[in-house]
Amino acid sequence: MNSDANPLLALASTFGLMSLFAVGGASTAIPEMHRVAVDVQHWLTDRQFADIYAISQLSPGPNVLIVTLIGYSVAGIAGGLVATLAMCVPTAVLAYYVSRVLRRSSDARWPTLIQAALVPLSIGLLGASGFVLARTSDRTVAAALVTAGAAVLASATRLNPGWLLLAGGCLGFVGLIG
Amino acid sequence: MPPDSPPAAVPAPDLSTPAPPNLIALFVAFAKMSLAGFGGVLVWARRGIVDQHRWMTADEFNETFALCHFLPGPNIVNLTFVFGSRFRGLAGGIAAFAGLVGPPAVIVTVLAALYQRFGEIDALRRILAGVSCAAIGLLISTVFRMMLPLIKRRDLVGLVVMLAVFAAIGLLRLPLPAVLLVAIPLSIAITYAMRRKGAT
Numbered sequence: 001m002n003s004d005a006n007p008l009l010a011l012a013s014t015f016g017l018m019s020l021f022a023v024g025g026a027s028t029a030i031p032e033m034h035r036v037a038v039d040v041q042h043w044l045t046d047r048q049f050a051d052i053y054a055i056s057q058l059s060p061g062p063n064v065l066i067v068t069l070i071g072y073s074v075a076g077i078a079g080g081l082v083a084t085l086a087m088c089v090p091t092a093v094l095a096y097y098v099s100r101v102l103r104r105s106s107d108a109r110w111p112t113l114i115q116a117a118l119v120p121l122s123i124g125l126l127g128a129s130g131f132v133l134a135r136t137s138d139r140t141v142a143a144a145l146v147t148a149g150a151a152v153l154a155s156a157t158r159l160n161p162g163w164l165l166l167a168g169g170c171l172g173f174v175g176l177i178g
Numbered sequence: 179m180p181p182d183s184p185p186a187a188v189p190a191p192d193l194s195t196p197a198p199p200n201l202i203a204l205f206v207a208f209a210k211m212s213l214a215g216f217g218g219v220l221v222w223a224r225r226g227i228v229d230q231h232r233w234m235t236a237d238e239f240n241e242t243f244a245l246c247h248f249l250p251g252p253n254i255v256n257l258t259f260v261f262g263s264r265f266r267g268l269a270g271g272i273a274a275f276a277g278l279v280g281p282p283a284v285i286v287t288v289l290a291a292l293y294q295r296f297g298e299i300d301a302l303r304r305i306l307a308g309v310s311c312a313a314i315g316l317l318i319s320t321v322f323r324m325m326l327p328l329i330k331r332r333d334l335v336g337l338v339v340m341l342a343v344f345a346a347i348g349l350l351r352l353p354l355p356a357v358l359l360v361a362i363p364l365s366i367a368i369t370y371a372m373r374r375k376g377a378t
Binding site: 017018019020021022023024025026027029031032035039050051052053054055056057058059060061062063064065068069072073077080084087088090091092093094095096098099102112113114115116117118119120121122123124125126127128129130131132133134137138143144146147148149150151152153154155161164165167168169170171172173175176177 | 212242246248252254255256257260263264275278281283286289291293297301304306307309311312313314315316317318320322325335336337339340341342343347348354355358361362368369
């Protein structure tokens with residue numbers, strides 16, 4: 001455990017706050033995770049962040065698990081646990097209460113209006129996630145080409161994403177990405 | 179599954195609770211969905227909740243998902259918690275949540291431990307670099323698919339809002355809370371104004 005500031009507290013406050021601003025899901029908060037973890041707190045290097053993203057994509061389960069990985073690399077298992085709960089519990093509690101209130105009132109107009117207003121926001125955030133990740137990870141032309149190829153294949157076909165990840169791993173293994 | 183809720187389609191009022199799943203059933207069902215869900219659990223959640231267990235009708239599922247999508251935070255986690263608590267109160271929410279997040283969190287932690295130990299091995303680094311390039315491609319294709327409806331509708335305002343948020347977060351690297359505190363009210367106001375204009 002660090003001496004200057006308790007890392008668990010830092011994780012809890014960072015992700016507890018972040019969850020409330022993760023409009024449209026955990027993936028939209030990736031630029032913010034990168035900003036805090038790499039630029040502000042120096043928990044991770046650029047490279048480690050890209051690796052962690054790859055690991056989170058390789059494992060089953062919800063996208064939010066990237067937070068578990070950040071927490072783990074900061075403060076071990078306790079860190080993973082604290083970060084995950086901080087990212088999940090506040091909004092789950094919020095969702096619980098809002099759903100109860102909405103079930104009582106039948107005013108469905110505001111939710112649809114707010115939802116419509118949030119859609120372009122979350123697309124913009126997700127696009128920023130892709131951009132920030134690509135900048136940390138696509139350091140060579142070959143790497144950028146693999147990303148572009150995966151993007152085109154995934155958009156144009158109904159190929160299982162797992163195959164594309166596997167193909168990327170193989171290309172990396174034979175040393176094409178550098 | 180012991181208490182398989184029998185009636186195939188529950189009609190309009192969803193007040194009836196035909197043999198709701200117990201806590202263990204909730205945990206197991208969500209653990210299964212979660213472990214099946216590479217690159218997103220939503221598809222599997224719909225399959226499990228609506229098709230397999232018939233715990234919700236398709237409409238109820240969409241409604242719940244819409245709610246959890248407009249609230250902040252990890253959508254599928256919100257959905258899981260709301261869903262579980264609808265059947266068994268707070269304990270049900272926690273059971274479903276533990277099923278969704280617990281087992282994959284263990285897997286991911288094991289992977290992270292392996293990474294810390296062997297992360298410097300060159301072959302592993304190369305593989306991870308390749309996976310991460312492909313994974314980013316997948317993310318970009320998701321963005322593209324989500325953008326299509328805006329482009330088809332020629333939703334200029336939406337596209338401008340999207341680009342502005344992208345620039346603020348992706349290019350300028352401004353803090354997320356600050357950006358959203360400006361962008362959310364603005365976007366809601368614009369959407370509201372456009373709808374009123376459209377209505378009259």
